[in-house]
Amino acid sequence: MMSYLQNSALIEMSISCSVVLMYCLQQLFRSTFPMILRIALIVILGNAFFWPLGFAMALPLAAYVRGVTGDLSIVTTLLLWSSVIGSAKPCPNGFKVFIVALALLFYPFALGLGMIDPYAWGYHSFILLLGVVCVAIVWGVAGWVRIVWIIALALMAWSVQWHESRNLWDYLFDPFLVFWALGSLIQAWRYKRREKAQSGYLFRAG
Amino acid sequence: MSRIVAFCFLFIAAVVADVRMDAQPAWSTFKPPFGAIAPLDSEEIPGAVKGDSFKSHAVGVPQDDWLPDTGALSVHASSLIALNDGNIRAFWFAGTREGAADVVIVSAVFDSKSRLWGAPTTVIDRVGAERGLSRYIAKLGNPVPARMADGRLQLFFVTVSMGGWAGSSISTMISDDEGVTWSKPERLITSPLMNISTLVKSPSVQFADGRLGLPAYHEWIGRFGEFLRIEGSQVIDLRRMSAGRGTIQPVVLLQSNESASAYFRQTRGAQQLKQIPVSQTTDAGQSWQSAPDLDIANPNSAVSMVTLNDGVQLMAANNIETGRYRLVLMMNDGHGGRWHPIQILEDDESLPNDQRREFSYPYLISTNGSDAHLVYTWNRKRIRHIYFDGAWIEQAKIQLTTPVTKSLEQGVQ
Numbered sequence: 001m002m003s004y005l006q007n008s009a010l011i012e013m014s015i016s017c018s019v020v021l022m023y024c025l026q027q028l029f030r031s032t033f034p035m036i037l038r039i040a041l042i043v044i045l046g047n048a049f050f051w052p053l054g055f056a057m058a059l060p061l062a063a064y065v066r067g068v069t070g071d072l073s074i075v076t077t078l079l080l081w082s083s084v085i086g087s088a089k090p091c092p093n094g095f096k097v098f099i100v101a102l103a104l105l106f107y108p109f110a111l112g113l114g115m116i117d118p119y120a121w122g123y124h125s126f127i128l129l130l131g132v133v134c135v136a137i138v139w140g141v142a143g144w145v146r147i148v149w150i151i152a153l154a155l156m157a158w159s160v161q162w163h164e165s166r167n168l169w170d171y172l173f174d175p176f177l178v179f180w181a182l183g184s185l186i187q188a189w190r191y192k193r194r195e196k197a198q199s200g201y202l203f204r205a206g
Numbered sequence: 207m208s209r210i211v212a213f214c215f216l217f218i219a220a221v222v223a224d225v226r227m228d229a230q231p232a233w234s235t236f237k238p239p240f241g242a243i244a245p246l247d248s249e250e251i252p253g254a255v256k257g258d259s260f261k262s263h264a265v266g267v268p269q270d271d272w273l274p275d276t277g278a279l280s281v282h283a284s285s286l287i288a289l290n291d292g293n294i295r296a297f298w299f300a301g302t303r304e305g306a307a308d309v310v311i312v313s314a315v316f317d318s319k320s321r322l323w324g325a326p327t328t329v330i331d332r333v334g335a336e337r338g339l340s341r342y343i344a345k346l347g348n349p350v351p352a353r354m355a356d357g358r359l360q361l362f363f364v365t366v367s368m369g370g371w372a373g374s375s376i377s378t379m380i381s382d383d384e385g386v387t388w389s390k391p392e393r394l395i396t397s398p399l400m401n402i403s404t405l406v407k408s409p410s411v412q413f414a415d416g417r418l419g420l421p422a423y424h425e426w427i428g429r430f431g432e433f434l435r436i437e438g439s440q441v442i443d444l445r446r447m448s449a450g451r452g453t454i455q456p457v458v459l460l461q462s463n464e465s466a467s468a469y470f471r472q473t474r475g476a477q478q479l480k481q482i483p484v485s486q487t488t489d490a491g492q493s494w495q496s497a498p499d500l501d502i503a504n505p506n507s508a509v510s511m512v513t514l515n516d517g518v519q520l521m522a523a524n525n526i527e528t529g530r531y532r533l534v535l536m537m538n539d540g541h542g543g544r545w546h547p548i549q550i551l552e553d554d555e556s557l558p559n560d561q562r563r564e565f566s567y568p569y570l571i572s573t574n575g576s577d578a579h580l581v582y583t584w585n586r587k588r589i590r591h592i593y594f595d596g597a598w599i600e601q602a603k604i605q606l607t608t609p610v611t612k613s614l615e616q617g618v619q
Contacts, residue, residue: 006339006340007340009340010340058333058336058337059336059337059340059341059342063336063340063341063342064341064342066340066341066342067336067341067342067343067344067367067368068342068367068368068400069400070395070400070401070402071401106398107398107399110397110398110399111397111398111399111424111426111427111428112424112427112428112429112430112446112449112450112451113428113449113450114449115446115448115449115494116446117444117445117446119397119398119444120443120444120445120446123230123442123443123444124227124230124443126224126227129220129223129224129227133216133220136216137213137216140209140212140213140216145208145209145212148209148212148213148215148216149212149215149216151216151219152212152215152216152218152219152220153219155216155219155220155222155223156219156222156223158223158226159219159222159223159225159226163395164392164393164394164395164440165395165401165441166395166440166441166442167395167398167441168223169398170395170398173398174398174400175399175400
C-alpha cells in the first residue's frame with residue numbers, strides 16, 4: 001500500500017513536471033508541437049523525472065520537486081495534463097475568478113485567522129461535498145464539461161485515498177491552482193488592454 | 207451527449223464519496239491515562255510498581271543522570287515513553303547543529319533496574335527519511351513517541367524539505383518491537399498549503415476508540431495549536447486549538463473523558479503578556495475555547511506537563527520572561543489550585559548574561575501515575591534525565607503549603 005502510494009505519487013509528479021517543461025519548450029519555440037511529439041516528449045521527460053539519475057542525487061528528480069511542492073491536487077494535475085495534451089475547450093475566465101475568490105476566502109482562515117478552519121471540513125463535511133458537486137454542475141451546464149470529469153475523478157480519488165491525505169480539499173484545491181488562475185487572469189487582462197489600445201488607433205478622432 | 211455522460215459519472219462519484227464520508231469514524235471521548243483520574247488508594251505505596259527500583263531512594267533527592275553521549279556537537283528535543291518491560295525509551299535529535307543535514311534521530315533505553323542508559327542507536331537519518339517518504343528531506347527534528355491502542359510504538363517526527371522550521375511537516379513510523387526496528391516513514395498531511403508548517407513537540411493522548419489525539423502546531427503565517435486525530439499513519443480529522451500568532455507547542459492534560467486543557471508556549475508580540483496561554487475543551491477536543499493565561503511567566507519556550515493518577519499535575523518550565531537559564535518543576539493539586547514551584551532544576555540567574563546556559567525543551571512522563579521522568583536539553587550539549595519517584599512526589603505534595611515551598615516560590619517568581 002505504502003510503496004504503491006509513493007510510486008503513483010512520483011509517477012504523477014513526473015508527468016506533471018514533464019508537462020510543465022513541455023509547455024515551457026512550446027513557449028520558447030513560440031509554436032504548438034504536433035500531438036505525437038508532445039506525447040513523445042512527455043514519455044521521455046517523464047522517465048527522466050521518475051528514475052534516479054545518479055550523480056550526487058539519491059532520489060529521482062520528481063522526488064526533489066515533490067519535497068518542495070507536496071502532492072498536487074487531482075484537479076490541478078488533470079487541468080495541467082489536459083491543457084497541454086488535449087485540444088479541449090480552454091478554461092473559462094469565470095472559473096479562474098472563482099478559484100481566486102475561493103482562495104481569498106479559504107487560505108486566511110485555513111492558515112490561522114480565527115477559530116474557524118475550513119480545511120477541517122474536508123474530512124467530514126457533507127455540505128462541502130454538496131458544494132463541490134454544485135460547482136461541477138454549474139460549470140457543466142455552462143458548457144465546460146471537462147471540469148465535470150475532473151471534479152468527478154477528484155472525488156473518486158479521494159474516496160479510494162489515492163494520495164496520502166484523507167482531506168477532500170487536498171484533492172480539489174492547492175496553491176498552484178490559485179497561482180495559475182491568477183497568472184492567467186492577469187495575462188488575459190493585459191492582452192485585452194493591449195488589444196483595446198491597438199484598436200483605439202482605428203477610431204481616433206482626426 | 208458527452209455532458210450527460212459526464213453528469214452521470216459525477217453522480218456516481220458523488221455517491222461513492224458520500225459513502226466514504228459516512229464511513230468516517232465518529233469523534234470519540236478521551237481515554238484518560240492510568241485508567242481513571244482518581245485519588246490514590248490509601249494502601250498503595252507511591253512509587254512501588256513492577257520494575258521500579260527507585261523506591262528505596264531518600265525523599266528529597268531526585269535521581270538525575272545524562273542521556274548517552276552520541277558525540278554530536280548539538281542535541282535537542284528529547285522525549286520519553288514507557289516500555290512494556292518497565293524500562294524507558296528516550297528519543298532526541300543530534301548533529302553538528304539544529305537544522306543541519308547531518309542531524310539524526312537517536313534513541314536509547316533506560317534500564318529501570320540497573321538505572322543505566324543503553325548505547326544510543328540511530329532511529330532515522332535524513333537520507334533514510336527521504337527514501338522512505340519518496341521526497342527530498344533537508345533536515346529532521348522533534349521526535350515524539352506514542353503508544354498505539356494495539357500496543358505498538360509510534361514515533362512522530364518533524365521533517366523539513368525547504369527553509370526553516372516553518373517549512374516543517376510531520377512524518378511517522380511504527381515499531382512492532384518496542385522501538386528496536388521501525389517501519390518506513392509515512393507523511394501526515396495536515397495543511398492545505400503544500401503541507402508545510404506543522405510540527406509536533408508534546409505527547410499524544412488516547413481516544414476511547416483507540417485512535418490517537420496528537421497536539422501539533424503551525425509556525426509560519428499563523429502560530430497556533432491544532433489537535434490531530436490520528437488513525438494509523440493518517441490524519442482523519444483535525445481541530446483548531448488556538449488562533450493567531452501567539453501560541454505554539456500545546457501540551458494537553460486530560461481532566462475527564464470529555465474535558466481537557468491545552469497549555470502553550472507563547473510567541474506573542476513585545477507588548478503582550480509573557481505568560482502560558484491556555485485553551486480548553488469540554489467535548490473531547492472537537493472544539494477548543496481560549497481560557498485565561500496561567501499566571502506563570504513564559505519566555506517563548508516549551509513547557510511540559512503530566513497528570514498523575516490522583517489528579518495532581520506537574521509542569522517543567524522556564525518561569526522567566528526572557529532567556530531559558532532557569533528551569534523549575536511545578537506542582538498543582540489538579541483542582542484548579544495554584545501552581546507551586548517544588549524544585550529548581552537549573553538556575554544560572556547569578557551568572558552574567560553571556561555566561562548563562564540554556565535549559566529547554568522539557569519532556570515529562572509518568573510511567574505509573576505516581577512518579578515522573580523528566581528530560582531536557584542542557585545547553586544544547588547534553589540531555590539531562592531526572593527521575594522523581596513516588597515517594598519524592600508524595601513528599602512534595604505534603605510540602606506544597608509549607609514555608610519551605612513558599613520560600614522557594616519567592617525565590618523563583
